[in-house]
Amino acid sequence: MAGKSILETAVIVNTRVVAERTYISTIRSPQIAPIVEAGQFVMASFQNTLDPLLPRAFSVCDVMDDTLSLLYVAVGRGTKKISGLLPGEKLILNGPLGTGFPRMERGQNIWIAVGGSGAAIVPILSRSAVRAGSRLRFFYGARSKSQLVPFEISSDIAYSTDDGTAGFHGNVVGNLKQELKQAEPDMLFGCGPTPMLVSMQKEFGDKIPTYLSVETPMACGMGFCQGCPVKKRGDASYYLACKDGPVFRSTDIEFEVKP
Ligand SMILES: Cc1cc2nc3c(=O)[nH]c(=O)nc-3n(C[C@H](O)[C@H](O)[C@H](O)COP(=O)(O)OP(=O)(O)OC[C@H]3O[C@@H](n4cnc5c(N)ncnc54)[C@H](O)[C@@H]3O)c2cc1C
Ligand code: FES
Missing domain, CATH: 2.40.30.10 (Translation factors)
Known part of the structure; x- marks a missing residue:
């Protein structure tokens, strides 16, 4: 909070x-x-x-x-x-x-998809999960193996690369889709480039409680400049990513992706 x-x-x-x-x-x-x-x-x-x-x-x-x-x-x-x-x-x-990810509960299974600089949240979430007693599984995607950060954490990490040099050959959402055929988490988190978040929202947002950390460019970070709007779903008005987010429940927002 x-x-x-x-x-x-x-x-x-x-x-x-x-x-x-x-x-x-x-x-x-x-x-x-x-x-x-x-x-x-x-x-x-x-x-x-x-x-x-x-x-x-x-x-x-x-x-x-x-x-x-x-x-x-x-x-x-x-x-x-x-x-x-x-x-x-x-x-x-x-x-x-900003407002971070929802509180993790003891025994919960949470899957987290990260890509690019969105991988920044891996260590802090992993540490929070140990304290909360929840189980995390990360899905970490990059273009190539050389861009993957070798995190030393207790949680499980499934890698994917676009060029197939490490882990699943394809993008992180493709890897998640495969794994969701075998099991389903209590919550899904996403942090990474907007196309990845758009795809997560489309594929899983209405089926699994999904929380997405948006990367809307920010100038003040404090709700003053109004420069980080995120469209409310089914409503003409906007949230501010810096104050109301950057983490939003997927069902609350719409991405305004330029064609
Ligand atoms: C809530 C929030 C959290 C963020 N967390 C992180 C974080 O943990 N780590 C992090 O690295 N960034 C993060 N960012 C993005 C960060 O704020 C900067 O925009 C980014 O790091 C680029 O800053 P810069 O000054 O180096 O580039 P700028 O000088 O602002 O941009 C230079 C050029 O690089 C392009 N560019 C910007 N980002 C990328 C990118 N990721 N890949 C390729 N090209 C890019 C721009 O479009 C521009 O053309 C976050 C943004 C938000 C809103
Ligand atoms: S960055 Fe200024 S209002 Fe959000």
């Missing part, structure tokens, strides 16, 4: 390359780290510069004592700049923001 967010000058502890163009930065953030829930995010910006002008949103990947980690694919200005910060350098974080 979203609470009050904190603006904190956080300190880079270390940054490591974990897959092709993919990094995990561990950041000392004693005020934000202890209160983050799985699926929440932070807005990150740089000290003493307006380059880039807008902060960038990142799902919190994991928390450990007074540190949190962010997993990101270095695609543009913000992520390339974070990957170049040295230990001891500072990053301004605002968070925790």
